[in-house]
Amino acid sequence: MPAALHIDQVSKSFGSLKALDGVSLEVAQGDFFALLGPNGAGKSTLIGCIAGLLQKDAGHIAVLGHDTVRAYRQARRHLGVVPQELVYDPFFTVEKMLRIQAGYFGCGRDSWPWIDELIEGLELGDKRESTLRALSGGMKRRVLIAQALVHRPPVVILDEPTAGVDVELRRGLWHFTRRLHDEGHTIVLTTHYLEEAESLCRNIAILDRGQVIARESTRDLLARHPYRFLEVKTGSQTLPETLQPLQVGGTQGQWELRLDKTRDDMGAVLDTLNSQAGGIRDVRTRDARLEDVFVEMTSREARR
Amino acid sequence: MSGLNWIGLRTLLAKEIGRFMKVAGQTITSPVITAVLYLVVFQQVLADRVEVYPGVDYVAFLIPGLIMMSVIQNAFANSASSLTQSKIMGNVVFILLPPLSALEIFLAFTGAAILRALLVGLVLYLVGWLFTPLPIAAPLHALTAAILAAGCLAVMGIIAGILADKFEHMAAFQNYLIMPLSFLSGVFYSVQDLPPFWAQASAFNPFFYMIDGLRHGFFGYSDAPGWLGLVVVAGFLALLSAIALTMLARGVRLRP
Numbered sequence A: 001m002p003a004a005l006h007i008d009q010v011s012k013s014f015g016s017l018k019a020l021d022g023v024s025l026e027v028a029q030g031d032f033f034a035l036l037g038p039n040g041a042g043k044s045t046l047i048g049c050i051a052g053l054l055q056k057d058a059g060h061i062a063v064l065g066h067d068t069v070r071a072y073r074q075a076r077r078h079l080g081v082v083p084q085e086l087v088y089d090p091f092f093t094v095e096k097m098l099r100i101q102a103g104y105f106g107c108g109r110d111s112w113p114w115i116d117e118l119i120e121g122l123e124l125g126d127k128r129e130s131t132l133r134a135l136s137g138g139m140k141r142r143v144l145i146a147q148a149l150v151h152r153p154p155v156v157i158l159d160e161p162t163a164g165v166d167v168e169l170r171r172g173l174w175h176f177t178r179r180l181h182d183e184g185h186t187i188v189l190t191t192h193y194l195e196e197a198e199s200l201c202r203n204i205a206i207l208d209r210g211q212v213i214a215r216e217s218t219r220d221l222l223a224r225h226p227y228r229f230l231e232v233k234t235g236s237q238t239l240p241e242t243l244q245p246l247q248v249g250g251t252q253g254q255w256e257l258r259l260d261k262t263r264d265d266m267g268a269v270l271d272t273l274n275s276q277a278g279g280i281r282d283v284r285t286r287d288a289r290l291e292d293v294f295v296e297m298t299s300r301e302a303r304r
Numbered sequence B: 001m002s003g004l005n006w007i008g009l010r011t012l013l014a015k016e017i018g019r020f021m022k023v024a025g026q027t028i029t030s031p032v033i034t035a036v037l038y039l040v041v042f043q044q045v046l047a048d049r050v051e052v053y054p055g056v057d058y059v060a061f062l063i064p065g066l067i068m069m070s071v072i073q074n075a076f077a078n079s080a081s082s083l084t085q086s087k088i089m090g091n092v093v094f095i096l097l098p099p100l101s102a103l104e105i106f107l108a109f110t111g112a113a114i115l116r117a118l119l120v121g122l123v124l125y126l127v128g129w130l131f132t133p134l135p136i137a138a139p140l141h142a143l144t145a146a147i148l149a150a151g152c153l154a155v156m157g158i159i160a161g162i163l164a165d166k167f168e169h170m171a172a173f174q175n176y177l178i179m180p181l182s183f184l185s186g187v188f189y190s191v192q193d194l195p196p197f198w199a200q201a202s203a204f205n206p207f208f209y210m211i212d213g214l215r216h217g218f219f220g221y222s223d224a225p226g227w228l229g230l231v232v233v234a235g236f237l238a239l240l241s242a243i244a245l246t247m248l249a250r251g252v253r254l255r256p
């Protein structure tokens, strides 16, 4: 069974800027995959290379076994891409636009019932006859998603589908993407909302400065992180000197401490707080979130 | 690669036609009005004084020239502005993501531009009858000349659209290349009336053959031999097409 996406040693430069530097990744069929990374990491560039919007300088990419250059027709038929930019064609209505897009993929009238389903699924029903120009940003985003799906692609890539989208629509979109995944589509998405990636995605790759710095299951990535966080309220306004290296936030009796599971003993830390910081008034612990792992791995300090 | 994506090609062609038909006031009516204004003005000023071809009155001589000028400008404007606008708005990705080949994109854009140019030309021809009788001596020759010329300019429009990153770039093509070349190629006069140097220089100007070719279709005679005009313009079209297809296939500017 070929991988949904097979990316092998892909590089891409813009002038002297190396946007992708030997990226290799494999996304299995049926996966729900998050491609994460700070602004400018190269996520959209990688998606552009997969979709054929950009020409890579080196490497190979295959979609379900179809090379994106040599067999571009098959590769593109199997791929649906929602671009990050909110682009639209101002001349046509929503329904017309979707039918046109299906036509480009070689799908005729037989795709119209599916287009109706998409319009329903993305709650675009009452905008069917509106021209794109007249729609709000969130509505345009939904049309863009529908456009990427008109040809029923088995592999779907969404580049920041929830950027600039309100809470309700965001939930709606995640619900819709989950449904697509349940129906057997492979989903790859980028997002800066890490809680969402954490709860939705099974596997994660982190891209930084054009290189893959992590590629693991969400669970392993979180488990590998050695930290646990402790938020305490103390009687004293100063933190005991021995605990100061652990402090990552808070001031004046409200502290956030980061404990290394392998080194710092939770009981000992609590004892110290009780005896040297005027007693513990309140305490809360939490495990590492994806955001902590992400910041840890991509922050400049981590690279030194 | 197995065959052509026919549905894709047909859809893109229909979409490009739909695009200019939705703004037909700008894309059809307005160029016709412009040409009619030229006609009215030149008729008033020159009609009694000039006889370019024996037995052909000046207005009848002028109309095929104006038709060809409109064909040229509108064929170019259609593909150039459609492509430039899509690039600027970013919606060009909608045709770059699907399995459309360079040839299919080329044929759709060229076809739509030719159709718009012919529509403008046809309306202008019909309006011309209000001014003077306009029998066509060799209709097939006239139509071939119009299609070949429109094809050349449609393809030049694709090339300009690929290269242009802003509307100013496209306007520069239009104002510094297409307008002067079409204007100076015998719309208003026969090149035989030019000083010898310029008359000979016209032999190397494909735009001259376009206008001359249509006149040949109308009157049965022209400055250059009738078949030569068609051959030169067809050759020019083949050259331009090779350039445009290569650029599309290599993804110049469209797939950086």
Ligand SMILES: Nc1ncnc2c1ncn2[C@@H]1O[C@H](COP(=O)(O)OP(=O)(O)OP(=O)(O)O)[C@@H](O)[C@H]1O
Residues within 6 Å of the ligand: A014, A017, A019, A037, A038, A039, A040, A041, A042, A043, A044, A045, A046, A084, B256
């Ligand atoms: N067409 C282009 N020309 C020049 N540089 C580019 C181009 N596209 C991207 N870049 C540069 O390549 C790098 C990677 O950009 P890319 O858009 O892939 O980042 P990203 O990970 O998608 O970021 P974001 O989260 O902000 O969307 C950036 O430094 C960007 O400035």
Ligand SMILES: [Mg+2]
Residues within 6 Å of the ligand: A043, A044, A045, A084, A159
């Ligand atoms: Mg991006």
